[in-house]
C-alpha cells in the first residue's frame with residue numbers, strides 16, 4: 344500500500360436514486376410535506392426561489408417526455424454495470440418505502456475493497472420531481488467508464504504526482520459502514536451551490552456559518568466557477584449560498600452528513616427549471632460536467648491527507664484530527680489509519696492530532712493550491728496507560744456537542760429511492776509536501792516521529 348497515491352485510484356461513489364414522480368419530501372430543493380414542522384420563512388423562501396411554476400411541478404407524462412422512466416433507468420444502469428464490470432460493483436443497502444431495493448453501484452479500480460483513499464458520493468433524484476440530476480449522473484458514470492485509463496485527466500493536472508422511511512435508515516447505516524469524504528446531492532428548481540448550515544439556531548433566515556465555512560465556500564465555488572454560468576447568478580453572489588441564508592431547513596441531508604457522517608456535502612441546484620425539455624439534457628450535462636468532475640477532484644487536489652500510526656508497533660490509529668480555530672473533528676480510519684481533511688487552500692493551519700493513550704501532536708502547515716500529505720506517528724503516553732485506555736475518540740463527543748445546537752434535528756432525508764449508483768473517479772497524483780514517513784515498512788519497527 345503506497346500512500347503516495349502515485350498509481351492508484353480514489354474510490355468515489357455516485358449515489359443515484361430514483362423514485363415515483365409523485366414523491367413529496369422535506370429537504371432543500373423539494374416540495375414541503377404538510378407535516379413539515381415549520382417556521383417562518385418557508386413561503387418566503389419559495390417565492391424567493393421562483394420555484395415550481397405550475398407547469399414544472401406537474402407530474403403528468405407530458406413534462407416527463409424524453410426522460411428515462413424508472414424501468415428504463417434501471418436498464419441503463421444494468422447496461423452500464425455489464426459494460427463497465429471491470430470497475431464496478433452492485434449491492435443493495437435495503438429497500439425503499441415502496442419495497443424497491445436500494446442499489447449501490449460502486450466504481451473503483453478495486454471494486455468491493457475499501458482503500459486508504461478519499462471517497463465521494465453523488466446522490467441524484469432525491470426528490471422524485473427533479474429528474475435532471477439522475478440523468479446527469481448516468482451520463483457522468485458512462486463518461487468516466489469511457490475515459491477510464493484513457494485520458495488520465497479530465498482535469499488539468501497541476502503537479503506530478505431519525506428517520507421515517509426505510510431508505511433513510513438504509514442510507515444512514517450504509518454511511519456508518521462506508522465512509523465518505525465528500526458528497527453532493529443534485530436537485531432542480533434553482534441554479535446555485537448550497538452549503539451548510541441549512542438551519543440556523545434561532546430558525547431565522549440568516550447566514551449561519553458552520554465551523555468549516557471557508558472550506559465549504561471553496562467547494563461550492565469550485566462547482567459554481569466550473570459551471571457554464573452558475574457563477575453569473577444575479578440572485579446568488581458567485582452562484583453559491585449558505586443554506587440558512589437562502590432559507591432555513593432542518594433535518595436536511597447536508598447538515599446530517601457533516602454532523603454525523605464526517606462528510607462534507609453540498610446541495611447542488613443544477614437547473615432553474617425542474618423539468619426542462621428532455622432535449623436540453625445534453626446541454627445541461629455539458630454545463631455541469633466539469634463542475635461535477637472538479638468538485639470530486641477538489642477532494643484529492645486540496646486539503647490534507649495522511650495516516651496516523653502508533654510509534655511502537657506501526658499500527659494504524661483511529662486518531663482525531665482537528666484544525667486550530669475550526670471546531671470540527673475528522674477521524675482517521677480504524678483499519679488503515681488514513682484521514683482526509685478538506686480545507687480551503689491558501690491558508691496556514693495548525694493541525695492537531697489526538698488519540699487516547701497517546702501523546703498529542705500538532706504541526707503548522709501552509710496549504711497552497713495543492714493537497715498536502717501529513718502523516719502522524721504518535722507515541723504512547725506510556726505503555727501501561729496505553730493498554731488501559733479505551734480506543735475511543737473525541738469525535739463522538741464532538742458530534743454530540745454539535746447535536747445540541749441542532750437539538751431538534753431529525754433526519755428527513757427524503758429519499759424515496761430505488762437505486763443508488765456509485766462510481767469511481769481518477770485520483771490525481773500529487774506531490775507530498777510534508778511527507779514524514781519516508782520508509783513505509785513500519786510494522787514491528789520503532790521509529791522516531793517527526794510529527
Ligand SMILES: *[C@@H]1O[C@H](CO)[C@@H](O)[C@H](O)[C@H]1NC(C)=O
Pocket residue numbers: 534572573575576577
Ligand atoms: C445560464 O444559461 C442558461 C442557458 O443559456 C439560461 O437559461 C440561464 O438564464 C443562465 N443563467 C445565468 C445565471 O446566467
Ligand SMILES: *[C@@H]1O[C@H](CO)[C@@H](O)[C@H](O)[C@H]1NC(C)=O
Pocket residue numbers: 670744745746747748
Ligand atoms: C464547538 O461546537 C460545539 C457545538 O457545535 C459547542 O458546544 C462548543 O462550545 C464549541 N467549542 C468551541 C471551543 O467553540
